[in-house]
Amino acid sequence: MNIRAKRKNSTTGYTNMIEGKVTISGLEKVYDTGDERTKAIDDLSLEVPSGEFLSVVGPSGCGKSTLLYLIAGFLDESDGTIAVDGNAINGPGTDRGVVFQDYALFPWRTVMGNVTYGLEQKGIDKEERQTTAQRFINMMDLDGFEDKYPKELSGGMKQRVSLARTLAYDPKILLMDEPFGALDQPLRESLQEHLLDIWRDVEKTVIFITHDVEEAVYLSEQVMVMTRHPGTKKEIFDIDLDRSESREDVILSEEYTDMRKQVWQSLREETNPNTGN
Ligand SMILES: Nc1ncnc2c1ncn2[C@@H]1O[C@H](COP(=O)(O)OP(=O)(O)OP(=O)(O)O)[C@@H](O)[C@H]1O
DSSP states (O other), rough: OOOOOEEOOOTTEEEEEOOOOOEEEEEEEEEEOOOOEEEEEEEEEEOOOTEEEEEEEOOOTHHHHHHHHHHHTTSSSSSSEEEETEEEESSSSSEEEEEEEEOOOTTOHHHHHHHHHHHHTTTOHHHHHHHHHHHHHHHHHHTTOTTOOOOGSOHHHHHHHHHHHHHHTSEEEEESSSTTTSSSSHEEEEEEHHHHHHHHOOOEEEEEEOOOHHHHHHOOOOEEEOSSBBBBBEEEOOOOOTTTTTTHHHHHHHHHHHHHHHHHHHHHHSSSSOOOO
């Protein structure tokens, strides 16, 4: 059984069965547009344990988003398998929640309406929907903005609504596609801290795509570097930072500096294969 723990969570109120192991074997994805066949993912195997925070970095076009959308079930694989807790996935499901760079909020719904959406899909009654949504709205410091529409919010607020919406329906796995890529540095750092706090509290498996090596090393327990196109797993780095320390102490630590350099070098070999670095 892949259940690590069962506990009542203080922030979310959920009794979490900690699941969410992702097992990928021999994954291949070929896009066939009729005129052209593009192999985006080639023979990728990977295991992400329950509750793990894995970041994925790789050269542009190496298949990071494709990998995430395959795990989300938005795309069908051409070969290989993806399983969650031992069960092969079969399309999208509420066990996996996706957070996109462009927020993907419903413009015609208020903040409350956006956050309750996934709960409606799960068939949860109105009163419980409102209570649960409010809890996540508060967690994201969005109380007072429940009746606002996305166009009335800043980019950082929209991304917090998007996170609240995804967390509210309690997926086992969070799939994040460069969620902070469009934000300026202070906002990005603030949302990184939010995400780490949440992750510590709710113990979800997180698969996080980013272009930013520093972000990957700062947030993650593991960083996977992908090869250039067609993408596959090149290397996985275990990141062992003392997470009880402040951001500043982590960033100034030898471990962080060393891991950042190792991941950067591995990535650079893929982005600049002729430099000999
Ligand atoms: N819908 C599609 N049809 C055909 N080819 C596609 C499609 N989507 C992606 N590709 C191709 O698949 C490859 C991987 O694309 P993908 O977007 O997954 O890479 P990525 O690593 O996320 O890129 P980036 O870092 O630039 O966002 C690229 O060669 C891309 O051109």
